[in-house]
Amino acid sequence: xxxxxxxxxxxxxxxxxxxxxxxxxxxxxxxxxxxxxxxxxxxxxxxxxxxxxxxxxxxxxxxxxxxxxxxxxxxxxxxxxxxxxxxxxxxxxxxxxxxxxxxxxxxxxxxxxxxxxxxxxxxxxxxxxxxxxxxxxxxxxxxxxxxxxxxxxxxxxxxxxxxxxxxxxxxxxxxxxxxxxxxxxxxxxxxxxxxxxxxxxxxxxxxxxxxxxxxxxxxxxxxxxxxxxxxxxxxxxxxxxxxxxxxxxxxxxxxxxxxxxxxxxxxxxxxxxxxxxxxxxxxxxxxxxxxxxxxxxxxxxxxxxxxxxxxxxxxxxxxxxxxxxxxxxxxxxxxxxxxxxxxxxxxxxxxxxxxxxxxxxxxxxxxxxxxxxxxxxxxxxxxxxxxxxxxxxxxxxxxxxxxxxxxxxxxxxxxxxxxxxxxxxxxxxxxxxxxxxxxxxxxxxxxxxxxxxxxxxxxxxxxxxxxxxxxxxxxxxxxxxxxxxxxxxxxxxxxxxxxxxxxxxxxxxxxxxxxxxxxxxxxxxxxxxxxxxxxxxxxxxxxxxxxxxxxxxxxxxxxxxxxxxxxxxxxxxxxxxxxxxxxxxxxxxxxxxxxxxxxxxxxxxxxxxxxxxxxxxxxxxxxxxxxxxxxxxxxxxxxxxxxxxxxxxxxxxxxxxxxxxxxxxxxxxxxxxxxxxxxxxxxxxxxxxxxxxxxxxxxxxxxxxxxxxxxxxxxxxxxxxxxxxxxxxxxxxxxxxxxxxxxxxxxxxxxxxxxxxxxxxxxxxxxxxxxxxxxxxxxxxxxxxxxxxxxxxxxxxxxxxxxxxxxxxxxxxxxxxxxxxxxxxxxxxxxxxxxxxxxxxxxxxxxxx
Numbered sequence: 001x002x003x004x005x006x007x008x009x010x011x012x013x014x015x016x017x018x019x020x021x022x023x024x025x026x027x028x029x030x031x032x033x034x035x036x037x038x039x040x041x042x043x044x045x046x047x048x049x050x051x052x053x054x055x056x057x058x059x060x061x062x063x064x065x066x067x068x069x070x071x072x073x074x075x076x077x078x079x080x081x082x083x084x085x086x087x088x089x090x091x092x093x094x095x096x097x098x099x100x101x102x103x104x105x106x107x108x109x110x111x112x113x114x115x116x117x118x119x120x121x122x123x124x125x126x127x128x129x130x131x132x133x134x135x136x137x138x139x140x141x142x143x144x145x146x147x148x149x150x151x152x153x154x155x156x157x158x159x160x161x162x163x164x165x166x167x168x169x170x171x172x173x174x175x176x177x178x179x180x181x182x183x184x185x186x187x188x189x190x191x192x193x194x195x196x197x198x199x200x201x202x203x204x205x206x207x208x209x210x211x212x213x214x215x216x217x218x219x220x221x222x223x224x225x226x227x228x229x230x231x232x233x234x235x236x237x238x239x240x241x242x243x244x245x246x247x248x249x250x251x252x253x254x255x256x257x258x259x260x261x262x263x264x265x266x267x268x269x270x271x272x273x274x275x276x277x278x279x280x281x282x283x284x285x286x287x288x289x290x291x292x293x294x295x296x297x298x299x300x301x302x303x304x305x306x307x308x309x310x311x312x313x314x315x316x317x318x319x320x321x322x323x324x325x326x327x328x329x330x331x332x333x334x335x336x337x338x339x340x341x342x343x344x345x346x347x348x349x350x351x352x353x354x355x356x357x358x359x360x361x362x363x364x365x366x367x368x369x370x371x372x373x374x375x376x377x378x379x380x381x382x383x384x385x386x387x388x389x390x391x392x393x394x395x396x397x398x399x400x401x402x403x404x405x406x407x408x409x410x411x412x413x414x415x416x417x418x419x420x421x422x423x424x425x426x427x428x429x430x431x432x433x434x435x436x437x438x439x440x441x442x443x444x445x446x447x448x449x450x451x452x453x454x455x456x457x458x459x460x461x462x463x464x465x466x467x468x469x470x471x472x473x474x475x476x477x478x479x480x481x482x483x484x485x486x487x488x489x490x491x492x493x494x495x496x497x498x499x500x501x502x503x504x505x506x507x508x509x510x511x512x513x514x515x516x517x518x519x520x521x522x523x524x525x526x527x528x529x530x531x532x533x534x535x536x537x538x539x540x541x542x543x544x545x546x547x548x549x550x551x552x553x554x555x556x557x558x559x560x561x562x563x564x565x566x567x568x569x570x571x572x573x574x575x576x577x578x579x580x581x582x583x584x585x586x587x588x589x590x591x592x593x594x595x596x597x598x599x600x601x602x603x604x605x606x607x608x609x610x611x612x613x614x615x616x617x618x619x620x621x622x623x624x625x626x627x628x629x630x631x632x633x634x635x636x637x638x639x640x641x642x643x644x645x646x647x648x649x650x651x652x653x654x655x656x657x658x659x660x661x662x663x664x665x666x667x668x669x670x671x672x673x674x675x676x677x678x679x680x681x682x683x684x685x686x687x688x689x690x691x692x693x694x695x696x697x698x699x700x701x702x703x704x705x706x707x708x709x710x711x712x713x714x715x716x717x718x719x720x721x722x723x724x725x726x727x728x729x730x731x732x733x734x735x736x737x738x739x740x741x742x743x744x745x746x747x748x749x750x751x752x753x754x755x756x757x758x759x760x761x762x763x764x765x766x767x768x769x770x771x772x773x774x775x776x777x778x779x780x781x782x783x784x785x786x787x788x789x790x791x792x793x794x795x796x797x798x799x800x801x802x803x804x805x806x807x808x809x810x811x812x813x814x815x816x817x818x819x820x821x822x823x824x825x826x827x828x829x830x831x832x833x834x835x836x837x838x839x840x841x842x843x844x845x846x847x848x849x
Contacts, residue, residue: 327361
């Protein structure tokens with residue numbers, strides 16, 4: 001018997017379509033296909049259910065001292081917090097940029113970059129609630145000496161990311177030279193005016209050519225020659241590389257930043273693709289990894305997950321199997337398909353079931369539960385093979401996994417058959433279990449919260465609990481409730497549609513959401529210490545193009561203890577607020593979009609009553625850019641304005657602290673060791689993990705009334721052009737602060753940060769004569785310099801245009817624009833001779849304003 005229910009939830013690309021571009025009614029008006037408000041409502045409403053990835057996390061990572069060869073070894077724990085056996089677990093070891101240590105009860109945003117990613121070969125199976133300690137070894141690549149993070153990212157062979165855990169590591173560094181690499185936009189010929197972020201997954205047609213932008217930054221004192229290299233994967237690294245394509249080598253002079261593009265020819269096979277760009281010196285990577293994603297249009301399909309819910313082993317008994325699947329990723333193509341489910345073991349196929357109906361395959365995720373009858377007794381450990389075919393019989397995907405259960409696990413898992421009824425009907429996903437982190441189908445980046453490990457942002461968002469998505473990774477989830485599958489949602493936010501304004505274009509997605517990756521809800525006693533509770537979060541909120549977006553996140557706990565399932569607690573509650581953070585951004589290119597931010601903190605709950613065995617941690621997020629007249633949010637008690645209007649999302653997490661009784665061990669005889677000489681230690685330089693980092697300035701110029709901007713422009717001697725200059729994203733990655741543009745004490749938009757322009761175009765040593773203090777974004781300082789005529793002799797000239805200073809006083813590189821002057825076939829009129837008493841601009845042009 002088979003019970004099918006279609007869960008209209010969408011892949012990673014769907015969410016980016018809403019985040020970064022207006023809704024479309026037909027395929028060619030958007031690089032993201034047909035995704036409209038009706039689809040959104042079907043996908044994200046609780047009525048239709050939601051796709052919930054297995055609640056599998058990485059925890060308790062420990063590292064041993066690095067050995068002489070530079071190899072890192074250690075252990076971590078895999079925790080299966082779901083209610084089913086998960087049998088296709090793998091992990092990646094990733095090297096990430098370090099984050100500053102969080103001070104007590106203080107947020108740190110996750111903006112770290114990805115330096116390396118290695119997929120494990122082992123496959124694990126865990127029963128519901130089971131933990132497994134896993135040893136690992138990892139050899140880092142050649143990177144500069146400094147502080148980094150090792151991240152253990154749980155994933156599957158299909159590239160669906162689950163939970164993650166990170167720990168800091170100090171590397172001595174073996175890189176002679178290293179070049180920073182920042183991903184830019186994806187450039188599609190059919191959408192030349194669209195800013196398409198690198199991991200947003202736009203649609204491309206088979207066998208067509210598009211381009212990937214990137215920015216290389218040589219901050220060293222020596223020239224370096226590197227080879228940009230593109231590696232393309234099917235969906236994620238889990239399935240292995242499809243091709244590796246070296247590009248022409250480039251040479252970077254000291255302190256030079258260089259934008260370049262990589263042409264890509266799309267595959268002839270439809271599906272979701274993942275690309276990485278690295279800068280290579282011989283066989284050595286000498287840069288971080290820049291990530292990109294795109295979707296090739298056409299008929300495709302994928303088995304997202306197949307799991308054994310109930311295992312029986314005797315002939316004629318039925319094994320209960322759940323299957324999640326999806327069709328074409330482009331949101332333009334709809335096809336029919338068939339599904340074959342097989343239970344396998346060491347001797348081959350032991351049971352078969354064919355879904356009796358044709359399946360409609362779209363970018364939504366379908367899910368069903370089948371009872372697969374065994375034709376013989378199972379031998380050894382079981383496995384699954386699921387085959388998805390198109391209507392014409394062509395194979396879209398084959399998912400095969402052996403579930404490596406131990407004898408003890410098998411003994412625990414095997415069911416005793418009920419001769420009366422072995423059927424279990426599928427039900428919609430109504431539990432307060434997970435956020436929708438469906439991004440995994442296109443990204444292989446969602447973690448059960450967007451780090452999403454915010455690689456892209458660790459970082460994902462940037463989207464394990466899924467971050468966001470980075471990935472990560474990443475940014476991309478639906479409604480239902482928060483809290484890692486068990487947290488309690490006490491205030492639910494209004495959706496964009498329910499605002500009954502223009503916001504409705506963003507569909508049935510909440511106007512504000514907070515997702516918690518750490519701590520885990522209601523874990524056993526001793527999991528967390530009162531004075532050091534880890535806190536990792538992701539927050540998403542609506543923004544519009546012509547106003548500063550804002551949100552506030554507050555965290556508090558009940559000093560008197562108690563597990564509360566409501567907003568106010570009990571009559572004896574004494575709430576103590578320990579965290580408050582406001583976010584303000586202005587980077588929405590579309591009319592409306594969704595902003596995603598993530599980070600972490602270390603919470604001190606030592607004020608908890610010593611007699612209290614547990615307490616409730618309450619996390620609230622408030623949408624404060626909903627009206628022109630905003631109401632400040634100081635605490636939960638004064639936040640009625642937002643709660644009444646459902647401009648808030650508040651989640652409760654239960655923490656258990658009562659320590660178990662201490663057993664005093666019987667003392668052992670004390671042995672006096674023979675003393676050995678103490679060697680003189682080699683001094684190790686201390687590298688502060690919370691050090692401020694200087695911003696990067698990227699200057700661009702337009703000579704065609706702002707239609708196109710570039711760091712390399714060409715003019716004809718003596719001809720009039722309109723000159724504009726910009727520091728933001730204009731066809732590529734704009735200026736940025738690696739600590740976050742809005743970070744207090746380190747960013748640029750607060751605390752006296754500034755952008756300075758050489759707006760009079762002085763050649764040679766720049767004179768910065770225009771200053772923007774606390775600019776809300778790099779793009780907010782764009783300037784129209786008016787019409788100008790350049791009379792410079794034909795040749796190449798460099799304008800030192802832009803300088804950025806952050807709140808901590810660190811100064812950026814000088815953003816430059818290269819101007820090439822070509823000869824005019826007609827004789828230009830020379831500029832007037834300046835009056836000797838007036839200082840003139842030696843920039844080689846005459847203003848015509």
